[in-house]
Amino acid sequence: MCSKKDEMKKKFRVVGTRPIRPDGIEKVTGQALYGADLHAPNMLVGKMLRINEPHAIIKSINISKAQKLPGVKAIITFQDFMEVSTNKTNDILENCLANKKVLYDGHAVAAVAAINSEIAKKALDLIDIELEMLPFVVDVDTAMQKGSPVVQLGRKHENVSDDFSDNVTSFCSFGHGILEDGYKNAAKVIERSFKTPSVHQGYIEPHACLASMTADGRSDLWCCTQGQYNVRAICADIMGIEESKLRVTASEIGGGFGGKTTVFIEPIALALSLKAGHPVKIVMTREEVFKATGPTVSSSIDIKMGMSKLGIITAAHAVIRYEGGAFPNETYELGAQSAFAAYDLKAVKSEGYNVLTNRPAQAAYRAPGAPQAIFAVESAVDELCEQLNLDPLETRLKNAAKKGTKASYGPTFDEIGLIATLESAKKHPHYAAPLAQNQGRGISCGFWFNFGGNTCVSLNINFDGTVGIIEGNPDIGGSRASISQMAAEELGIPLERIRTVIADTNSLGHNDVTDGSRVTFSVGLATIKAAKAAKKEMCKRVAKLWKIHEDAVIWKDGYVLPAGPNAGDQEPLSLKEIAAMSAQTGGPIAGHHEVNAEGAGVSFGVHLVDVEVDPETGQTKILRYTVFQDAGKAVHPSYVEGQMQGGSVQGIGWALNEEYIYDSSGKLQNSGFLDYRIPVASDLPMIEPVILEIPNPGHPYGVRGVGETSIVPPLAAICNAVSRATNIRFTELPLSPPKVLSAILGKE
Amino acid sequence: MVKVKIWGSLVEATGFEYVNVEGTNFIELLENLQLKYPGLRPQIQRGVSLAIDGKIYKESWFTPIRKDSEVVLMPFMIGG
Amino acid sequence: MNKIRVGVSVNNDKIEFLCSPEDTVLDVLRDNLRLTGTKEGCGTGDCGACSIILDDKLVCSCLVLAGEVEGSEISTIEGMAIDGKLHPLQQNFLKHAALQCGICTPGILIAAKALLERNPDPTETEVRYWLAGNLCRCTGYDKIIRAVMDAAAEMRS
Ligand code: FES
Ligand code: FES
Numbered sequence: 001m002c003s004k005k006d007e008m009k010k011k012f013r014v015v016g017t018r019p020i021r022p023d024g025i026e027k028v029t030g031q032a033l034y035g036a037d038l039h040a041p042n043m044l045v046g047k048m049l050r051i052n053e054p055h056a057i058i059k060s061i062n063i064s065k066a067q068k069l070p071g072v073k074a075i076i077t078f079q080d081f082m083e084v085s086t087n088k089t090n091d092i093l094e095n096c097l098a099n100k101k102v103l104y105d106g107h108a109v110a111a112v113a114a115i116n117s118e119i120a121k122k123a124l125d126l127i128d129i130e131l132e133m134l135p136f137v138v139d140v141d142t143a144m145q146k147g148s149p150v151v152q153l154g155r156k157h158e159n160v161s162d163d164f165s166d167n168v169t170s171f172c173s174f175g176h177g178i179l180e181d182g183y184k185n186a187a188k189v190i191e192r193s194f195k196t197p198s199v200h201q202g203y204i205e206p207h208a209c210l211a212s213m214t215a216d217g218r219s220d221l222w223c224c225t226q227g228q229y230n231v232r233a234i235c236a237d238i239m240g241i242e243e244s245k246l247r248v249t250a251s252e253i254g255g256g257f258g259g260k261t262t263v264f265i266e267p268i269a270l271a272l273s274l275k276a277g278h279p280v281k282i283v284m285t286r287e288e289v290f291k292a293t294g295p296t297v298s299s300s301i302d303i304k305m306g307m308s309k310l311g312i313i314t315a316a317h318a319v320i321r322y323e324g325g326a327f328p329n330e331t332y333e334l335g336a337q338s339a340f341a342a343y344d345l346k347a348v349k350s351e352g353y354n355v356l357t358n359r360p361a362q363a364a365y366r367a368p369g370a371p372q373a374i375f376a377v378e379s380a381v382d383e384l385c386e387q388l389n390l391d392p393l394e395t396r397l398k399n400a401a402k403k404g405t406k407a408s409y410g411p412t413f414d415e416i417g418l419i420a421t422l423e424s425a426k427k428h429p430h431y432a433a434p435l436a437q438n439q440g441r442g443i444s445c446g447f448w449f450n451f452g453g454n455t456c457v458s459l460n461i462n463f464d465g466t467v468g469i470i471e472g473n474p475d476i477g478g479s480r481a482s483i484s485q486m487a488a489e490e491l492g493i494p495l496e497r498i499r500t501v502i503a504d505t506n507s508l509g510h511n512d513v514t515d516g517s518r519v520t521f522s523v524g525l526a527t528i529k530a531a532k533a534a535k536k537e538m539c540k541r542v543a544k545l546w547k548i549h550e551d552a553v554i555w556k557d558g559y560v561l562p563a564g565p566n567a568g569d570q571e572p573l574s575l576k577e578i579a580a581m582s583a584q585t586g587g588p589i590a591g592h593h594e595v596n597a598e599g600a601g602v603s604f605g606v607h608l609v610d611v612e613v614d615p616e617t618g619q620t621k622i623l624r625y626t627v628f629q630d631a632g633k634a635v636h637p638s639y640v641e642g643q644m645q646g647g648s649v650q651g652i653g654w655a656l657n658e659e660y661i662y663d664s665s666g667k668l669q670n671s672g673f674l675d676y677r678i679p680v681a682s683d684l685p686m687i688e689p690v691i692l693e694i695p696n697p698g699h700p701y702g703v704r705g706v707g708e709t710s711i712v713p714p715l716a717a718i719c720n721a722v723s724r725a726t727n728i729r730f731t732e733l734p735l736s737p738p739k740v741l742s743a744i745l746g747k748e
Numbered sequence: 749m750v751k752v753k754i755w756g757s758l759v760e761a762t763g764f765e766y767v768n769v770e771g772t773n774f775i776e777l778l779e780n781l782q783l784k785y786p787g788l789r790p791q792i793q794r795g796v797s798l799a800i801d802g803k804i805y806k807e808s809w810f811t812p813i814r815k816d817s818e819v820v821l822m823p824f825m826i827g828g
Numbered sequence: 829m830n831k832i833r834v835g836v837s838v839n840n841d842k843i844e845f846l847c848s849p850e851d852t853v854l855d856v857l858r859d860n861l862r863l864t865g866t867k868e869g870c871g872t873g874d875c876g877a878c879s880i881i882l883d884d885k886l887v888c889s890c891l892v893l894a895g896e897v898e899g900s901e902i903s904t905i906e907g908m909a910i911d912g913k914l915h916p917l918q919q920n921f922l923k924h925a926a927l928q929c930g931i932c933t934p935g936i937l938i939a940a941k942a943l944l945e946r947n948p949d950p951t952e953t954e955v956r957y958w959l960a961g962n963l964c965r966c967t968g969y970d971k972i973i974r975a976v977m978d979a980a981a982e983m984r985s
Contacts, residue, residue: 028927029908172757174756253929286875411801411803598803641970650968681959682956
């Protein structure tokens, strides 16, 4: 029998090669249409009025002057919306447009549609708002304390202790074993507290949409999103219409990283369009993106960890406090679950809290919740290694989770690639390279769950033997290429004969958001199954033609042929030949597959980094960076490398520079790319990717999601490197030059 | 009966880290968990996933569960 | 409203447009001329997505007032491929997978072209510093730098 393992080792023809992406030419010539690139006849410009106060009661909104301004076609406030069905949708709507209270600096209270942006801006100035200021809180630890200003009442889950303020909405804990026993067996136990700032996804394309909605509810929405179906579900609920009435088309998307998995302006544009009777376009400014879309959570984390003389972690405990702005979210659960995922531990406990503050509602950001928690854990592991004089890589190998390990979040791991990844880092020349003065080497493991989810794919065999694939997930980084590759592989035809398009919501069944590193895995899986269905149909047709039983024909490399000598000696028929006979043999040939894909398979990565810290300025320079990650099977290795490099650099930014800075009046101080500094080309060296391929048993080609894990290790890897270079243990990010310099001066 | 591991902060609702309930698939198991341990209801309504023999299932009601399957209750997960 | 009439050449086509005094070249390109290949990432000169070449100078079009460019020559991403033939930079960006989402790509291609016109044989460091005003959030720059270096080598040979 040909086992599953053998199939995984099979030779691929197209999968694993590096073809030019099919949407490439449009994107290098400026023809590709992104969110802000569409114009409609008779279109109005929509703008939002935002309040620059962190916390206030809205006493009144007077729009009468603004309404009289010639050229203004519609003005809306929260009162223009009807009640929605769930708490979740209501939170989304209230985040788009404030209801009774302004909850953070940048919260919108009204929106205007006018014939041009000049008039729209003037109209905003004419809206009178009466506010009653309230005390506010932006820091996670302060917000937890009793007596702190409360952002929203009534959001506390039943299991949260009354010792905390009402800002603490939720609590969770995971783990097994008895911590105290573990600490007793340790040669060294440390307790440390860590802080990470909130950072923004920083996609270069601001949110943009173009909406038109008529009185009978029929509506069209064009927007840059990671998931058009999710946008449809939320907007239909908010607008009180059936989903079928709203068609959402995803534009090309200029980056998302999790930040474009929800809505900020789309329902507003629809409501303005309905009221004005014109299409309405809203494009956010960069300042709006920073102030009113979702950054990631900021954190405050305590770790207690014990290690034996030989480097075995004997017990580990994490208390994770995440602040995700003015609305509840579940990121704390992901943090608490992923904190210790890389290790095989006898006694482990992780506890998580979610805390409300007067900041914008957080949104997902690449492996949401994992980088913060793992930063704290990996920093503690590194410090213990240093104190016990142990090699940090060997020590991680000794403790690494493997097949059969009971994960700290519950289940027992199947095949996972962490040990292989660590071994590959150990063998790499980077690990043995010499270091000079003021230089340090850091290492960190990383982990992410990876998702599957709801997926539909339709695959049509055209009469001329070309193939059209329809899928429903925006192409955020080359997925049209990888999906076409998997179809070409399965069908045995040249890649050039396949065109993959991304459907609007009314052309294909539901697809989950492009998140959780799910697309190459789930859409690939559905594409392969759709191709198999089409192949089956083609086999059936040929069998009829040859007057033999269906089982007597087989598919091989793009041809149908007799299964064996008994079946006959007919000449094999190619896909192209069979396609040409479609009409005569029963009509068009297609395959489709619908699934809620499971079995995505967790992902691990290891990063190695060398830094040099300038003792005069506190500036950290990245000298060398190597990323080791298990991709299952890299369908298009260039784009897998791209995910590893891009995620690493986002993590580098998080470690060294990026942070939301609030002043003492609760206002965001750095809502532009000048002061919110993301890494630029001159900050960085080349990022060397090392792809490991340990097939994922849950996918026919062994594919594993690769998009998110790479943002997890950089935080601790860099912090460990800087700590080793300076001989000072840092526990708070970002490691900006002034912070590092003052620590160096403090030591002297 | 299937043995189900409950995560730490829910143990208060069940009294035990491991509980035994009837069920041959995802949905039967969740229904019986809520019946036997009403304290789990708020969390199950908010959303849970199940890890069955090491694989995480977010929904899939009809995923079969064997008597000797390793079953772990987990929060419902959302990503980026 | 007082509109200003401006005559320019865009990608070698002579054109005229009317604009308001506060309109930027980026506004006019995108909204009046519907040349949406030039992108807006910030509107404040910090991201480089709106890079164009204005009379042989690389500029952020979001910082230049449209009313002040009378008589000048503008090149945008739409003029980079000549008669449907891609520029070596465009080809190398595709070959190296130097774009993921592609929103930064037009600006980076224009900036890189301006670099290679001045310095046909730049070092990696020179490329990195030249492109420091063009943000890319997806790629980590690695493949972009390689694509520019390879395109430069190809253009020299
Ligand atoms: S849009 Fe001009 S520099 Fe960002
Ligand atoms: S490719 Fe997305 S910003 Fe550069």
